[in-house]
Amino acid sequence: MIITNVTTIEQTIAQACHDAARRREDVQEIVVTKKRTQGEIQEMYDLGFRHFAENRVDKLLMRQQEFPQEDIVWHLIGPLQSRKVKDIINKVEYFHALDRLSIAKEINKRAEHCVKCFLEVNISGEVTKHGFSADEVGDVLTQLQQYEHIEVIGLMTMAPFEATKEEIDSYFSQLKALRDNIMKSQANSSCKYLSMGMSNDYPLAIKAGATHIRIGTAWFK
Ligand SMILES: *Cc1c(COP(=O)(O)O)cnc(C)c1O
Numbered sequence: 650m651i652i653t654n655v656t657t658i659e660q661t662i663a664q665a666c667h668d669a670a671r672r673r674e675d676v677q678e679i680v681v682t683k684k685r686t687q688g689e690i691q692e693m694y695d696l697g698f699r700h701f702a703e704n705r706v707d708k709l710l711m712r713q714q715e716f717p718q719e720d721i722v723w724h725l726i727g728p729l730q731s732r733k734v735k736d737i738i739n740k741v742e743y744f745h746a747l748d749r750l751s752i753a754k755e756i757n758k759r760a761e762h763c764v765k766c767f768l769e770v771n772i773s774g775e776v777t778k779h780g781f782s783a784d785e786v787g788d789v790l791t792q793l794q795q796y797e798h799i800e801v802i803g804l805m806t807m808a809p810f811e812a813t814k815e816e817i818d819s820y821f822s823q824l825k826a827l828r829d830n831i832m833k834s835q836a837n838s839s840c841k842y843l844s845m846g847m848s849n850d851y852p853l854a855i856k857a858g859a860t861h862i863r864i865g866t867a868w869f870k
Contacts, residue, residue: 803842
């Protein structure tokens with residue numbers, strides 16, 4: 650039942666924050682709605698959740714028709730194709746998967762507001778994963794400064810599906826170290842948040858410093 654899952658997840662988040670000596674309010678949970686029914690999402694809304702995410706543009710647009718409530722904060726968390734930027738970019742507050750410069754250019758051209766973006770980093774180096782390599786990030790941030798409609802607020806990563814707990818832990822810690830380096834070397838950088846952690850690994854992510862956790866299946870199982 651959703652309410653039971655919500656209670657369990659909340660306790661797990663609170664415990665992970667406690668273990669890591671972090672404040673609960675510094676971790677924003679995002680409800681990933683892909684594959685869920687309208688009724689399930691409505692239940693999450695009624696329970697007070699306001700941050701919702703989809704990984705596909707068409708799906709997100711559909712969800713916004715189903716849920717026109719003004720107080721919902723929409724996150725696009727999946728890869729974006731250039732030709733779809735204009736359809737979606739003025740309808741979301743956050744984009745978590747900025748993974749190439751060409752997409753940044755298109756966002757800047759089409760956006761009518763400043764889009765809060767996370768740079769996707771391929772920390773694991775897995776060939777099938779999207780994202781910049783850790784080595785590229787500093788340079789990319791500098792290049793993105795020319796875009797007035799893009800604010801890079803943090804870094805995002807996804808652990809490989811088959812990774813062990815130790816590997817996941819290492820990937821999350823590496824992303825945090827990268828963020829810490831940026832904050833140190835680029836004074837006034839807005840790149841301070843970490844979007845990492847999904848249903849299977851969000852407690853590890855919180856312990857490693859995640860500020861935005863993207864949970865889907867665990868709410869609904
Ligand atoms: C689907 C998805 C999630 C949520 O995954 P779960 O394992 O269902 O929690 C998080 N982030 C991204 C980018 C996703 O596509």
